[in-house]
Amino acid sequence: METLLKTTNLCKSFDELEVLRDINLAIAPGERVALLGPSGAGKTTLLKILAGLETPTSGTVENHAQRNAFVFQEPRLIPWRSVKNNLLFVNPAGDYKEALRSVEMADFADYPPADLSGGMRQRVNLARALITQPDLLILDEAFHSLDLGIKMRLMESLNQHWQENPFGLLCVTHDPKEALYLADRIVLLSARPASILAEIEGRPDQQWEITSPDFLTRESELIQLLSGKTQLD
Numbered sequence: 001m002e003t004l005l006k007t008t009n010l011c012k013s014f015d016e017l018e019v020l021r022d023i024n025l026a027i028a029p030g031e032r033v034a035l036l037g038p039s040g041a042g043k044t045t046l047l048k049i050l051a052g053l054e055t056p057t058s059g060t061v062e063n064h065a066q067r068n069a070f071v072f073q074e075p076r077l078i079p080w081r082s083v084k085n086n087l088l089f090v091n092p093a094g095d096y097k098e099a100l101r102s103v104e105m106a107d108f109a110d111y112p113p114a115d116l117s118g119g120m121r122q123r124v125n126l127a128r129a130l131i132t133q134p135d136l137l138i139l140d141e142a143f144h145s146l147d148l149g150i151k152m153r154l155m156e157s158l159n160q161h162w163q164e165n166p167f168g169l170l171c172v173t174h175d176p177k178e179a180l181y182l183a184d185r186i187v188l189l190s191a192r193p194a195s196i197l198a199e200i201e202g203r204p205d206q207q208w209e210i211t212s213p214d215f216l217t218r219e220s221e222l223i224q225l226l227s228g229k230t231q232l233d
């Protein structure tokens with residue numbers, strides 16, 4: 001299998017605190033993977049290692065992506081630039097209008113980030129990642145404080161972007177709905193120290209509807225699995 005991103009026996013401890021244990025994760029070009037795990041398990045730490053913001057205690061990361069885009073939990077917009085100029089800063093030739101439209105922020109191009117709500121800043125953060133046309137997009141709870149309606153529409157929009165130009169996606173979430181909707185494959189993590197418990201199928205095809213009986217059945221199975229009511233095979 002051609003690999004876009006691969007971790008081998010990745011381990012991380014902060015002094016005595018063991019956070020990641022032997023994470024072996026591989027993502028192929030154009031593949032979408034969700035990391036689903038309990039709060040405090042070590043998911044953000046894993047993404048920070050992938051972004052080069054933390055060093056692993058042991059193990060390796062291979063990243064073959066040409067253009068990586070990271071969306072971290074807290075928006076990291078440049079405060080003195082308008083929304084539009086935050087996007088043009090990362091890609092001066094990019095279509096900022098289209099990027100803002102896809103996150104329903106087209107009317108706010110000239111706003112400074114300080115005049116937006118937290119959820120709006122999160123959406124601009126996502127637009128800023130999309131405008132770089134990444135071949136690897138890494139999302140850390142990118143939709144966490146958004147209401148269900150906008151969350152669904154943004155996930156649909158992300159899906160559209162992917163269909164037009166498939167990119168590798170690694171998204172970290174607590175939300176089974178998000179994992180099932182966005183990802184082809186779901187990696188379940190244990191509580192800290194995070195290790196991989198299981199890998200299960202996510203979205204089966206492009207026709208997958210979030211309100212279909214099939215989706216709801218899978219969602220409830222996943223919730224049971226996460227709450228420990230079902231044994232993994």
Ligand SMILES: Nc1ncnc2c1ncn2[C@@H]1O[C@H](COP(=O)(O)OP(=O)(O)OP(=O)(O)O)[C@@H](O)[C@H]1O
Binds near residue numbers: 019038042044192
């Ligand atoms: N720089 C650091 N120094 C010491 N401990 C840290 C550091 N960064 C994270 N930790 C600890 O590592 C553990 C995992 O944190 P992390 O943020 O990776 O979890 P998470 O799975 O992303 O959580 P959540 O889903 O709640 O965001 C926590 O116990 C946290 O306190």
